[in-house]
Amino acid sequence: MSTQELLQTRKDLLTIGDLSREEILQILDTAKPFKDLFTRSVKKVPTLRGKTVLNLFYEPSTRTRTSFEIAAKRLSADVTNFAVSTSSVVKGESILDTIDTLQAMQVDYMIVRHSVSGVPEYIARHTHAAVVNAGDGHHAHPTQAMLDAFTFREVYSEMTGKRIVVAGDILHSRVARSVFEVMHILGVEVATFGPATLVPETIPSYVKILRSFDEVLEFDPHVLYLLRLQLERQKANFFPSMREYHKLYGVTTERFKILRERGTWIMHPGPVNRGVELVDDVMTYSRTLINQQVENGIATRMAILYHLTPEEQKRLPLPEEIRA
């Protein structure tokens, strides 16, 4: 299918579950020519020229915000960063007040991150701008999942029937929820591995729960996806110590040997806690995809911004530069 035959469009991207399999594949297909742009001397296309993209981050983030900023700039949009401290919200300025202000500034796209689940959806209901969820609470991080699917697909062009293990703190992870969804929709068998305190029985029924590293080896994943462990979870008694966590659920030196022999691919949304999720050696392993994930994040987010259309605007044609 040529990218010019794109039919679907939508105002917002809030969660992977909003997207059909076809729509996901469309976006991933569009991301490819955007990524090819990066090797050219001029990495920019005029697709969103004259449009305003606003990074509305209620929670600090450098990596994701920068990734969106570069993606929007490579589409020739004007980008503004609007950092809001969550405390001001509680003190008296409601989210709605902020959105009304931004609405008056005629912003076309809002990239929203918030520590509370559901805020991007709430904002999307109250603005004409296209809203991209850049991570909300423990709920969803759809652009991360899309870039992960893109990265997976670069390694395995046929994803159906492949296997992935998502390891770590599932309970508090928006990345895990979105990765589960996108992988499941694309036909990948999904399993999870982590302490029982952090892998609740209420996860989707299609996700297999693995209880030991031996079970992980038996499942034999094509990709082992490690989640970042928030160090404060130890204080809340989800597990007794970092040492024990690493020993039971991390990629130790011994385990890394087995994985390398098998050629298992490693993914991680970053930033990595060395010595917790994985040992240092994993970072230089040829099948560690962490840097590709970062690079693909820009291309995928370009494709997502391109895919979305603010209310009352017509879809724009693909730029000449990437049609060839």
Place this chain on the structure above:
Amino acid sequence: MSLHLIQNGLVVLPNEKAPLKKDVLVEDGVIRQIADSIPQVEGAQILDAGGKILHPGLCDPHVHLREPGREDSETIESGSEAAIAGGYTHILAMPNTDPPIDTGGMVTYVQSMAANRSRIPVSVAGCLTKGRKGDKLAEVADMAAQGAVMMTDCNHALQDEYVLRRALEYTLHFDVVVGVYPDTPALSGEGVMNEGEVSFRLGLQGIPAMAEEIAIERELRVARAVGGRIHIQNVSTGEGVASIRRFKAQGLKVTAETTPHHLLLNHEALEGYHTRFKMMPPLRTAEDQEALLDGLKDGTLDMIATGHAPHTDFEKNLDFAHAPFGVTGLETALPALYSCLVETGKLDWQTLMRAMCNAPRSLLKIDPIAFVEGGKFEAVLFDPEGETVISRETMKSRSFNSPWLGETLKGKVEQVFLGSRTLMGG
């Protein structure tokens, strides 16, 4: 002298499961005659109630009127007018005002305000502990002497079993009931909705059912050991109902309430993150709804209380984690329960009226309403074919945090009578 003849109404009578077609003659606010047919009486004003239900005025034993302290969200006047609009003729004001009602003086103050600003009687509850802090007993005897009928810390769950024990013992000699809100804060923690598949999917922190189950079991055990009258508020879990049923079978004097929301809605309603469904205890599962309804029918749950908890738009427009718990209920309870349970045949009028009238009246130690000759006329004329629009324009409450905001419910409160006064309609 005033004479009213209400003809052709379907009257909810004591000991009759379904309403019966009767004529009712009312003289100076007292029922003179109930008969299959009463012909024209000289001087009587005739009201044709054909097809409409005539039932006792409702009583809500759990209302947050917010005055004094948060008059921006509700006042005694607006809250009692909302009650009348919903068919209530008596309510119990909760003590979590600012300052809280934790002294005899505060009880008197709220009573005197209510006497001036409410057209229906308002009973007052006092705090069980000073400032609702859960550690030191408030002067419950003094508050009882001033007329407070219940002692409760509302949604500040008693965490200390020792305090609960002493409170129940101390109140043994005074005619007051101790209201407890069943929660185990160590387990509910920072949760904002029921813990389960929906909370995982939405990425919201869960409140496990065991937080309530353990609290109910603990509270009932203390009550059984020391005696005293205990009333369990806001029951939301099936296991909680099972515990209460077991203790009641052993003869424990306990009463319990649930809410219209917990009977009619479950945690799936939180999809979309609308804060008008955020409440404590949280909406549970469809199985819990079934168990609550069974408990209501067999009398394990004595009564339905709305827990009417008004909050301003500003507060409820905060994100899901920071928006306060609580929903309003006075104006929606009857039409919502009627259209979802009575009209569908899941609950009869008799049981609904027990739960919304005489069981709560007995808890507040006020006379039951009986439609018998010589009885006081405290009644509601309800049109089952009518419609109640739940909107900002139609609601009397100052706050609009109703789960049914924007909906039209079947059934409508048309007239409300309190003795010789017609409070609404007519």
